[in-house]
Amino acid sequence: MSFDFSNVLSSRATSSAGQWTGYPPFHFVGGNIDEATVPVDALATALDKVFRAQGHSMAKYGMESGSQGYLPLREFIVGNLKRRAGMDINPAEVLLTSGSLQAMDLVNELLLEKGDVVVVEAANYGGALTRLDRLGVDYIGVDLDDGGMRMDHLREVLGSLKEQGRQAKYIYTIPTIQNPTGTIMNRERRLEMLEIAAEFNVPIFEDDCYSDLIWDQQRPPAIYALDTDNRVIYCGTFSKTVAPALRVGYLVAHWDVMKHVLPLKTDAGSGALEQMVLAEFLPKHFDAHVDALMPMLKEKSEAIVDALAENFGSAAEFTVPVGGIYIWVTLPENVDSQKLAAAAAAEGIAINPGPEWTVYGDQNKHRMRLCFGHPTIENIREGVAKLADVCHQEFGVPLRSGNIDRA
Secondary structure (H helix, E strand, C coil): CCCCHHHCCCCCCCCCCCCCCCCCCEECCCCCCCHHHCCHHHHHHHHHHHHHHHHHHHHCCCCCCCCCCCHHHHHHHHHHHHHHHCCCCCHHHEEEECHHHHHHHHHHHHHCCCCCEEEEECECCHHHHHHHHHCCCEEEEECEECCEECHHHHHHHHHHHHHCCCCCCCEEECCECCCCCCCECCHHHHHHHHHHHHHCCCCEEEECCCCCCECCCCCCCCHHHHCCCCCEEEEEECCCCCCHHHCCEEEECCHHHHHHHHHHCCCCCCCHHHHHHHHHHHHHHHHHHHHHHHHHHHHHHHHHHHHHHHHHHHHCEECCCCECCEEEEECCCCCCHHHHHHHHHCCCEECEEHHHHECCHHHHCCEEEEECCCCCHHHHHHHHHHHHHHHHHHHCCCCEECCEECC
């Protein structure tokens, strides 16, 4: 007789997972990238060189760099963020993490208690929202337009909280290639956010994981770079530019904040080998690698836009991406994207339903997020065509595909 663990599970173990059965044939979810873009040869060369030169230092936790991670990689991040994001920081203000999700978890542990309230973009990264749910934290969504989070609504939300005697613990924003809408907040709006945050005495948590993936690479300065009173905490990652499975992200905060974060990171350090490889690879190859990614991702973006237009016609509304690896699609209001996702899964198609990527799920049942980073162009075309077939079978739309009436 097997021991029954259900009687001893903690209150946090409220859900269960199914066993892994592999990726579906048409995989339009998450944040995976194209396998062909992983710089295998250059990473292998970097691994061989750095491991032979410094491999023995792995005998010590933290090697010779302390608890914040491999110093040469932190030094690269300092220089890279100066060039690309306008941030003036030093290595002591950088913490290497096991992906940006660990950075997010650390910020939440640093700042949040059950019953607190956080202000977020109304359409948002599903992983951020589920983390707040698990912590028992309330969150209020701020509307977006084609320039990102609306500052008039942000002021309204913070003002309403103040009238209720509540204080937001932070404003969470993805200002560059917002996930899932793909918007980019301009410099003026970033400055306005800082003004509003100062007015209501609220810190800002800036998630900048997609900011290197803008087609024309005209990236606004980070909110962190524009901040003059040290109220911004920043996170980034190499998952979307180099390889998600490397699990290397980073948290940036002024030392008066960082000194409180470090005791919360109790894992004895994130993967040293990955950090060493990236520290060898990035200074020599990062810019050229990103430059090569842009036309490839843009071509995929164009493929999914064309496939949606051809197969869904006017039934699918969207903004053409200017960067990133996903597109946010609005379907007719009779379409329930959660039911669509279930029906599509039976046909080997995975999509992100709108309610899982929004604060107000009931208002977004007819929306879906499609990631085009991983599939090939042919796979995108075939998958979107099959998705339109499923949608028509379930909801009667689209009525036409490629100027042909559907029976």
